[in-house]
Amino acid sequence: MKNYLISKSRRLRGTPYTSRIEKQGVTAYTVYNHMLLPTKFEGTLEDAYHHLKGHVQVWDVSVQRQTEINGKDSAKLVQLITCRDLSKSKIGRCYYAPIIDHKAKLISDPVILKLAEDRWWISLSDSDLELFAKGLAIGKGYDVNIFEAKVDIFSVQGPKSLSLMEKVLGPKIKELKFFGFDYFEFGGSKHLIARSGWSKQGGFEVYMEHEEAGLALYDKLFEVGDEFNLKPGCPNLIERIESSLLSYGNDIDIGDNPLECGFDKYVNLDSDVEFLGKEELKRVKSEGIKRKLMGVKIDAQQIAVNGSINLYDNSKNFIGELRSGSYNPMFKQVIGIAMINKPYFNVSQEIKINIDGKDYSGRLCDLPFI
């Protein structure tokens, strides 16, 4: 497969960490929310996967932009755009929440941080959710402010992340519960730190608002990181598929509804809260979904998924599309995530797929893989 260069410009914004990661050996980027997201450092993707599962990495994930919604009607607006019931949500907690439109189509699958009763951050996946929220608020005449907060996240991921963070920030960091957040002092500033991140290896996300102190914290981690075998890294395709962490635009998109994506526990149809697409979701639920996101295990040793790849049954009937995939060293085969049509979405279903002109066999499985 031929490689192509990325052309930088002001439109594809760099981050406060870009000059650092470019010294630290980044070799490839993707673009996410109009910004550069590192995808590869020197060495193989598989080396980085093993390192992430054994040690600790610091990632530049500034691309997770924060849409801030504050003001009198902010709670009403945030609830209006998600099918997750936030009526009992607490300050200091993160909520994974599907954002849907009036037809129950998925616009984003962000993490929502409740900073105060009338102040929220929506930690975006790759779409301009700010524009949707703003349009809706203008149309409804809501009393809110909506803007991109000046926050650039770096993530500390891996089993040794707790020890590393404790060394730098003290034992209070251990009190943070999963998807909880609190403020921690470093370099004369307070930093919002959440126990979260886009891997299943444990870790933290530092919501950097004070650039100088935040960069000092970034540098401090690398200064003391040797004993934990700290390396610079980035979200790892192999690990995130193995851990079934979904990627908006890859695995799920605006053509899907949250029940097709397996978000049932974040779809609260029985509570009294008002949100867009509620009636449509009730209809979908009563009729049953017609497509479902599933895992696929394929008897192949490599794959590059740059677009949907059709899946067939043994009789050449189209049964769905593979949306992401990679070779997995633990399963010793390719695993991937696919949207599968009814009536094929069951775990005994065999599949056929053509990769670079060659046919391979595989089988569906439930998500998560492990």
Add this chain to the structure above:
Amino acid sequence: MKNYLISKSRRLRGTPYTSRIEKQGVTAYTVYNHMLLPTKFEGTLEDAYHHLKGHVQVWDVSVQRQTEINGKDSAKLVQLITCRDLSKSKIGRCYYAPIIDHKAKLISDPVILKLAEDRWWISLSDSDLELFAKGLAIGKGYDVNIFEAKVDIFSVQGPKSLSLMEKVLGPKIKELKFFGFDYFEFGGSKHLIARSGWSKQGGFEVYMEHEEAGLALYDKLFEVGDEFNLKPGCPNLIERIESSLLSYGNDIDIGDNPLECGFDKYVNLDSDVEFLGKEELKRVKSEGIKRKLMGVKIDAQQIAVNGSINLYDNSKNFIGELRSGSYNPMFKQVIGIAMINKPYFNVSQEIKINIDGKDYSGRLCDLPFI
């Protein structure tokens, strides 16, 4: 300057032409509306610039996605989001139109195509305008349908574009006026073709809705193109800056209002039409703008603008930021586009700029350059 690779995935969609341009020698991409936009083919950017100004090129600009807005309230919604008066707009015409929010901040600078009184395409710059329009329509309770139309544009640009298009589509193509569009038959399908494009060298944009027939037209152009010295190409940084074609996200963004961007002739404050941000624009106009988009000529032989670069006067006062720039063979120096603060925005202003650690001098000028 080190080069970085782009990591492809389903989230950065390819286009119907991707497999063709990759055979035709594309070497670099940017990402625009979540899709791959070619930025460079084999050979230098300067060679491509000279070729574009002398001959004809075909460009894959599928990234110019079409947000279709149709239905009873579609004209009302389209007018609501632009400060350009569309009350006298005609079917079969394209309208360059700043899209702004309630605070008169620029969300997009698309071309709007009026397909029917109740059917519009908005040919997007790089932001999810569909989400803004959808949020607004839901909030207002408008009776409209809003979706991404299945349209993949290729562009035919350069002084020989008319001869090439006439050879393939017949003399009727000559009747198209600048920014007019009509339907032309090829391969058993009708294709919407506009006399437009993102260069000042003349040309056409083919709004491909029928993939098979559209690709046949693409191939036909290359089949007969030799006599016009046809080459595959893409929007050219040197030419588009020289021609002062603005790029949303580069030269202008959500922090700017249309009067600061020099869009005065598309800001219709005296007509009766209702649009978002109208009162704010009246206020800005009466108080006078505090920043202005201008040209800059710099006594340097090369530059790479990957983010804003500060500009200073001779006394080291900050006066504005350079947002895009490139060496220009005609001016034999670097020219670029900058947002300049009051009171510095006048053509006699000298500027200082630091490029890669070295200081250079220059001077502001009005846009367009030529």
